[in-house]
């Protein structure tokens with residue numbers, strides 16, 4: 672599904688990734704570990720297509736396509752999801768609007784009809800319930816004033832709604848207490864089995 676070969680990437684001319692090779696088949700879970708500053712988040716950003724992260728050598732193919740030729744939104748439409756180590760706050764944009772727009776944009780690229788507000792709310796509430804996230808949080812601006820753990824759970828709600836083919840979860844466990852850790856872990860396993 673994902674094939675990374677001899678990947679070299681730099682930020683502002685500073686080499687960070689120096690020859691990474693990794694293959695991930697469908698259904699597999701890989702844990703990438705390393706000290707702070709090793710380049711784990713950088714790898715996530717390069718896969719997501721964050722501007723400023725320049726690939727200087729190597730290749731990444733996803734489902735047989737050249738991922739590096741695709742814009743971030745095209746990668747998302749192809750089924751790539753990036754859960755951030757530090758989820759960003761987006762004041763003025765309601766969580767539920769943001770998630771519906773994201774899902775419907777992806778459905779459009781797959782030739783599927785958009786979900787109405789009511790249809791979408793059903794999906795969103797089911798995912799929020801599964802992750803123990805209060806329904807009120809769906810109406811609030813994206814991540815604004817959420818605690819660290821709530822932001823991470825909100826990322827997993829997003830992932831459940833978008834239902835990606837391939838997810839990169841950057842330190843999703845950080846900021847979670849022991850109960851939230853179990854809820855999020857169960858959530859990830861459930862999404863992996865989602866038909």
Ligand SMILES: Nc1ncnc2c1ncn2[C@@H]1O[C@H](COP(=O)(O)OP(=O)(O)O)[C@@H](O)[C@H]1O
Pocket residue numbers: 682683685687705706707708709710711712713714
């Ligand atoms: N915008 C930037 N400019 C220069 N160096 C950066 C920038 N962003 C990240 N880095 C550096 O890249 C290295 C890898 O960071 P990161 O991928 O976040 O590591 P990890 O997630 O493994 O802790 C670090 O040394 C960090 O300081």
Ligand SMILES: [Mg+2]
Pocket residue numbers: 711712713756841842
């Ligand atoms: Mg990191």
